[in-house]
Amino acid sequence: MxxxxxxxxxxxxxxxxxxxxxxxxxxxxxxxxxxxxxxxxxxxxxxxxxxxxxxxxxxxxxxxxxxxxxxxxxxxxxxxxxxxxxxxxxxxxxxxxxxxxxxxxxxxxxxxxxxxxxxxxxxxxxxxxxxxxxxxxxxxxxxxxxxxxxxxxxxxxxxxxxxxxxxxxxxxxxxxxxxxxxxxxxxxxxxxxxxxxxxxxxxxxxxxxxxxxxxxxxxxxVWQIAPECVVVSPANNDSVTSDRQICIEGWAWADAGVIRVEISVDGRQSWAEAELDERRDFGWQHFRFHWTPAAGEHQLSCRCFDAHGAGQPDASARNEIHSVVVSAS
Incomplete structure (x- = not known):
């Protein structure tokens, strides 16, 4: 045809x-x-x-x-x-x-x-x-x-x-x-x-x-979707209020399902576990992390791990770690 x-x-x-x-x-x-x-x-x-x-x-x-x-x-x-x-x-x-x-x-x-x-x-x-x-x-x-x-x-x-x-x-x-x-x-x-x-x-x-x-x-x-997650909010280059708690949130997904999401608020020097919703069917999973920023510029990053323990590369991959930069004042 x-x-x-x-x-x-x-x-x-x-x-x-x-x-x-x-x-x-x-x-x-x-x-x-x-x-x-x-x-x-x-x-x-x-x-x-x-x-x-x-x-x-x-x-x-x-x-x-x-x-x-x-x-x-x-x-x-x-x-x-x-x-x-x-x-x-x-x-x-x-x-x-x-x-x-x-x-x-x-x-x-x-x-x-x-x-x-x-x-x-x-x-x-x-x-x-x-x-x-x-x-x-x-x-x-x-x-x-x-x-x-x-x-x-x-x-x-x-x-x-x-x-x-x-x-x-x-x-x-x-x-x-x-x-x-x-x-x-x-x-x-x-x-x-x-x-x-x-x-x-x-x-x-x-x-x-x-x-x-x-x-x-x-x-x-290129078949199965590798573990990946993104920060949806705040957006890149957003301004936030210092010394006031905000919620970092986004989506995580993988063919095998995601079992853990971690957030870094200091340019990937340290990581802390975020709250993560369970998966429905093959859908993505919502995550959230509450954080109170000090004044200044901050790089926020997220990474996730699937049910087989696989994670995300730092760079040079279709599922590399996602980051945004925000300013607090």
Whole structure:
């Protein structure tokens, strides 16, 4: 399904939209549509919902094409999940902090795959978007990502048709997008058009050339969201009143869930534990720390640790420690 009366490009090329105040705009548990980032590699497209269909093929016993009407007739589920961009694949060590927390709704991917009959040899699920264009010198290569079969069959993975209680807009990947809670947004393929079950990882540029991190033990796909947190309030360069208690607060998240958040008010020389809310579904967790500033300039930082004990790097990583500077007088 390419350029036609049913699929058209509404913006050609790379696009990024973020709130003017960045993370300091993210004051609510559920992020409103207008405060959630938009990023696309090749284009934004709009699809005629009446013409859309999802092709399921590869290592399945019953390949099929599923219409939107059929998708909507399946049992629908809601999952609250942090939604975070992994950052530019051209500069993977830069922290971008494009993030929000939303409520997705739609049928489970597992219900569709089981209905098609999964072959025993299938170990990966490839997902392909319907956009096309150019990115980083690559022309018209389909945006294909992959998931291990175990994650694809997890109950939280949805064929999303709605976000925050409203039908999924074209800019959000509608009419149907894949949603993979706990994993970076690059894996939640927009404008979903094809699902293929295979015995190997997908061979395209978005799984081979891009979105792989180098580690001491080799290359690792950019899949699970690493521990990360941000100070939402006070904002960077805010002025506060000295000798009067304020509340430092923000959000923390990780695929495995966050078990501890620490705050530094002295330029990372010392750390103290913050109060932390429990996680709901795969959503982010609110933290707060009460502090009485002395007069002067202060660097405030936050860091978190997930259920496996992993923490955040000081610098040079997409999830590096977040800091703000405030002045007290």
């Amino acid at each position: 390419k350029a036609s009366d049913t699929v058209r490009i509404t913006h050609a090329g790379y696009l990024l939209q973020v709130p003017d105040r960045g993370v300091h705009a993210l004051t609510e548990y559920v992020t409103d549509d207008e405060k959630l980032f938009i990023v696309t590699h090749m284009a934004l497209i709009e699809i005629d919902p009446s013409a859309w269909c999802l092709r399921v093929d590869g290592m399945v016993r019953r390949p099929c094409e599923i219409t939107l009407e059929q998708i909507l007739s399946l049992p629908q589920y809601e999952v609250t999940s942090v939604h975070e961009c992994a950052g530019s694949p051209l500069t993977p060590l830069e922290a971008k902090r494009r993030v929000g927390n939303v409520v997705w709704a739609g049928p489970r991917l597992s219900d569709v795959l089981h209905a098609c009959g999964i072959e025993q040899e299938a170990s990966y699920v490839w997902s392909e978007g319907l956009e096309w264009g150019e990115f980083a010198g690559i022309q018209n290569q389909p945006f294909v990502k992959d998931l291990p079969i175990e994650k694809a069959l997890a109950p939280e993975v949805l064929l999303a048709v709605a976000m925050n209680g409203r039908p999924l807009r074209a800019e959000r990947g509608g009419p149907v997008r894949l949603v993979v809670p706990g994993w970076y947004g690059t894996n939640s393929v927009k404008w979903l058009g094809r699902i293929t079950l295979a015995g190997t990882r997908a061979p395209g540029p978005y799984t081979t050339r891009f979105y792989n991190d180098l580690t001491p033990t080799g290359s690792r796909p």
